[in-house]
Amino acid sequence: xxxxEQATPPASPRSNPFQEERNGLARRRRVTNxxxxxxxxxxxxxxxxxxxxxxxxxxxxxxxxxxxxxxTQRPKPPGETGGGWAxxxxxxxxxxxxxxxIGVPLGMAVGIYLSEIGRGRFASLVRFLVDTLTGIPxxxxxxxxxxxxxxxxxxxxxxxAGVALGIxxxxxxxxxxxxMLRLVPKxxxxxxxALGATESRTVLRVVIPxxxxxxxxxxxxxxxxxxxxxxxxxxxxxxTSFFNTSLLRPxxxxxxxxxxxxxxxxxxxxxxxxxxxxxxxxxxLLTSLAIRWATGxxxxxxx
Amino acid sequence: xxQQVSLVERPLTEAAVAIRDLNAWYDQAQSLFDIHLDIxxxxxxxxxxxxxxxxxxxxxxxxxMHEEVIGARVTGSVEVEGVNIYxxxxxxxxxxxxxxxxxxxxxxxxxxxxxxxVAIGARINxxxxxxxxxxxxxxxxxxxALWDEVKDRLRAPPTQLSGGxxxxxxxxxxxxxxxxIVLMDEPCSAxxxxxxxxxxxxxxxxxxxxxxxxxxxxxxxxxxxxDRTAFFLSGRLIExxxxxxxxxxxxxxxxxxxxxxxxx
Numbered sequence: 001x002x003x004x005e006q007a008t009p010p011a012s013p014r015s016n017p018f019q020e021e022r023n024g025l026a027r028r029r030r031v032t033n034x035x036x037x038x039x040x041x042x043x044x045x046x047x048x049x050x051x052x053x054x055x056x057x058x059x060x061x062x063x064x065x066x067x068x069x070x071x072t073q074r075p076k077p078p079g080e081t082g083g084g085w086a087x088x089x090x091x092x093x094x095x096x097x098x099x100x101x102i103g104v105p106l107g108m109a110v111g112i113y114l115s116e117i118g119r120g121r122f123a124s125l126v127r128f129l130v131d132t133l134t135g136i137p138x139x140x141x142x143x144x145x146x147x148x149x150x151x152x153x154x155x156x157x158x159x160x161a162g163v164a165l166g167i168x169x170x171x172x173x174x175x176x177x178x179x180m181l182r183l184v185p186k187x188x189x190x191x192x193x194a195l196g197a198t199e200s201r202t203v204l205r206v207v208i209p210x211x212x213x214x215x216x217x218x219x220x221x222x223x224x225x226x227x228x229x230x231x232x233x234x235x236x237x238x239x240t241s242f243f244n245t246s247l248l249r250p251x252x253x254x255x256x257x258x259x260x261x262x263x264x265x266x267x268x269x270x271x272x273x274x275x276x277x278x279x280x281x282x283x284x285l286l287t288s289l290a291i292r293w294a295t296g297x298x299x300x301x302x303x
Numbered sequence: 304x305x306q307q308v309s310l311v312e313r314p315l316t317e318a319a320v321a322i323r324d325l326n327a328w329y330d331q332a333q334s335l336f337d338i339h340l341d342i343x344x345x346x347x348x349x350x351x352x353x354x355x356x357x358x359x360x361x362x363x364x365x366x367x368m369h370e371e372v373i374g375a376r377v378t379g380s381v382e383v384e385g386v387n388i389y390x391x392x393x394x395x396x397x398x399x400x401x402x403x404x405x406x407x408x409x410x411x412x413x414x415x416x417x418x419x420x421v422a423i424g425a426r427i428n429x430x431x432x433x434x435x436x437x438x439x440x441x442x443x444x445x446x447x448a449l450w451d452e453v454k455d456r457l458r459a460p461p462t463q464l465s466g467g468x469x470x471x472x473x474x475x476x477x478x479x480x481x482x483x484i485v486l487m488d489e490p491c492s493a494x495x496x497x498x499x500x501x502x503x504x505x506x507x508x509x510x511x512x513x514x515x516x517x518x519x520x521x522x523x524x525x526x527x528x529x530d531r532t533a534f535f536l537s538g539r540l541i542e543x544x545x546x547x548x549x550x551x552x553x554x555x556x557x558x559x560x561x562x563x564x565x566x567x
Contacts, residue, residue, distance in 0.1 A: 196428055
């Protein structure tokens with residue numbers, strides 16, 4: 001009761017330490033702050049608008065060609081209307097599968113080595129090489145597969161494209177695996193070691209399961225990325241308007257067909273290219289949605 | 304393998320653990336100096352001392368966990384029931400199968416169920432399966448005073464449990480290997496007072512079957528549960544004695560200063 005009566009009177013403007021001062025420094029701080037807020041906000045809006053415009057434009061051009069035929073029919077000969085992208089869809093599916101088959105085990109092995117086993121100079125060298133690999137233009141991987149597989153076998157092939165895409169995946173998967181494994185707390189490793197588990201058992205049964213969702217995310221991102229690769233496919237998969245039945249024959253792919261159709265003299269094919277682009281964007285979008293869903297929704301999660 | 308067998312079948316001798324000339328390093332920094340200590344079987348021995356005194360390093364040397372840290376190194380001998388666990392040919396993995404460890408932070412394996420957390424040690428080492436394993440899990444959870452609280456959700460993830468329950472789960476996990484010795488590195492420092500009391504009661508019961516070495520920074524805790532107490536300072540073992548004796552009539556000046564709160 002007495003305490004309430006003794007409540008301090010409101011601070012006079014002069015003595016209030018929390019009131020903003022009106023000098024040059026305060027004004028400068030205020031202006032700088034507002035400038036930073038406005039600038040970052042403006043550029044964020046700009047970037048989002050560009051992305052939005054891109055999606056709307058591609059959808060506006062391509063949506064009319066998205067129908068059952070698009071997913072089930074082979075491309076018609078140039079100049080004829082109709083036809084679909086079934087061969088390209090089949091090809092991209094095959095190529096993603098091949099790339100995953102090669103890139104995931106290799107990348108994960110490198111990541112596990114870097115995080116769990118490798119020490120000292122050799123590990124640093126490997127890490128440096130992996131980082132360099134990330135920065136190499138992807139057409140060079142196509143060239144590599146071309147020299148190593150296409151030329152000796154005298155044929156463009158799904159296999160050579162799968163190898164190129166798989167190797168492109170390796171650094172992304174490796175670094176994602178390494179980073180995720182490093183996030184697994186030391187206490188978990190000790191728990192396993194204290195039970196008499198061998199090092200490999202600890203890694204395989206305790207550390208990797210604990211990092212699973214992060215590693216899966218890294219793999220999916222790498223897959224989404226190679227799904228849209230075009231340059232290496234020009235030198236390896238080459239493209240075809242037939243369904244591919246052999247890994248040693250050329251194969252179609254969505255990005256390849258976008259490339260070919262965009263350069264086509266026929267308006268109908270140019271427009272169909274946008275449909276293909278739309279499917280590719282949708283694939284990447286769905287992949288990242290699936291990742292979000294699989295790794296615990298849209299909320300920010302602390303490990 | 305022969306070494307491992309002898310580790311189990313040796314009869315109890317005078318000391319459960321005989322530590323001689325034990326030195327330990329992290330890279331160039333020496334953290335233990337010439338430790339000489341016998342640990343009495345079927346008792347609770349507490350290691351006390353200020354932060355950085357080497358008490359944690361000391362227990363980590365007793366099941367060769369110390370060398371899990373990169374750059375860590377040990378010299379000297381630790382004889383567990385007559386076998387030096389640092390002699391050549393002894394695999395640290397086998398040592399850890401017989402000397403359980405409970406850590407400061409409860410560290411159940413988050414991707415395994417409560418049941419699997421207890422069963423994993425037995426599975427790794429091929430000790431039991433099927434019904435036998437169910438029985439083992441039940442017995443260990445019972446010994447860790449956790450069975451009644453988790454018996455209806457053995458398949459649930461351990462992250463549902465409270466901190467104290469998680470720590471008891473970790474104790475059950477250590478017991479599942481049927482260790483001769485259980486090491487505990489500040490097992491209560493992340494727990495609230497009630498959970499701490501539960502774990503302390505548990506430790507006193509477990510001492511009837513197991514030799515327990517516990518690191519604690521809490522002198523009252525040492526006084527409550529330990530039969531014997533060892534005082535560490537700057538990497539040296541200053542004094543070891545029956546707990547009541549050490550607390551009431553310390554022989555060394557440094558011990559007296561520490562237990563009367565003059566430093567640390």
